[in-house]
Amino acid sequence: MGIKISEGRKKEIILGFYQLSKVNGLENTSIAKIGKHLGMPPSLVMHYFPTREILISNLISYILQQMLLIYQPMLKELETQNYADPHTFVDRLFSRDWNLLLDDGVFYSCYSLIFRNKRIKDEYRVLHEKLREYLKDILDRDENLTGKDTELLSEQIFVVVEGAYYYLSMFDDPEVYEQKVTIFKNQVYDLLRKYEVQHL
Amino acid sequence: MGIKISEGRKKEIILGFYQLSKVNGLENTSIAKIGKHLGMPPSLVMHYFPTREILISNLISYILQQMLLIYQPMLKELETQNYADPHTFVDRLFSRDWNLLLDDGVFYSCYSLIFRNKRIKDEYRVLHEKLREYLKDILDRDENLTGKDTELLSEQIFVVVEGAYYYLSMFDDPEVYEQKVTIFKNQVYDLLRKYEVQHL
């Protein structure tokens, strides 16, 4: 059972780290603060994560894992029914459910670390390639797209999605936000349509 | 001349801050380190920037200003000739000259602050809106696009550009990088073409 306690503690610490980072920022969240937040001495935190770097590395793994969770229901549907509607998938990508699972501030703080840490960069890249493969799987099951370069299409769709997330984060006004979401969603629909039309 | 010394010092400090952040990261660059780097006591740094927050705020203004510089030659051309080729503009957006003027690591570190600081968020938004207006100006001068929704088009072009920057930062292999750049550049060209074709 020792291992279970250990794993539980680790999860607890990472989650505490994440929650405090959400409020105060990654750079202002110290090991001492995490300890206080969880009611344990900082030395216990360091017992499970020997250095701060390791702690951050684990936080990033957690975050990227959370990102994958957003696609989970869609992928389940894909497996059971052997089909998933690309448009529904795109809708989900643009939905705000996202924010419930993953805080943008923490996410981009961690992202900015890729420029000075190769391992983090690789982890981010692998995740993003995985996301594109998922979408490709969905597109491949769509009969309107058979024989099309779905790899290219999923690359083009995701670049719009990621650019949209980046840009939309700057807007607080819900009305403006929604208006812009619509624009980018349509942009993705246009991409899908373009490929579908060529099929006829 | 007092004012000139003051302004010179301020620029010097911001630049030192930027350079150290490039190497060590924004979060690891302290006022003491900046002072040491520039051969001055930390108290002098704080004489010109009373708090660290103000210092960061000024660094961000500098960074966004640098970002505008990339567009300067293009905008000059627009003024003198009253025309600029949209495709050339897009090429410039995807060129690597960018990195000489602005480090991506520092840029995204600062970007991640928008989620906890409204003023920074507003400054980023204004900058991005400005960029889109510049592109709109260029598109408006193109006769192939007269009467078209150039505001929408520039919005759609930039979302691809920004998504591309975000995604491409994860790739070190120059070959893969170039291959992906080509994809996204073509994606933008397709957008332009789509609008141009509708015109005929």
Added chain:
DNA sequence: TATAATATTGAATGGGTGTTCAATTTATGA
């Protein structure tokens, strides 16, 4: 129950942090 492994504590370390302040040097303007 005895032993070994794991979990947890609390105190201590040295070093870095942003910031303050009074004193001093240098430049400016009358």
Added chain:
DNA sequence: TCATAAATTGAACACCCATTCAATATTATA
């Protein structure tokens, strides 16, 4: 030249940081 203002210095502050370590408590194993 003299007074005033600006620039610069260096020491000091309390605080927070990641990390270490030895001691203790709990749990697992035999």
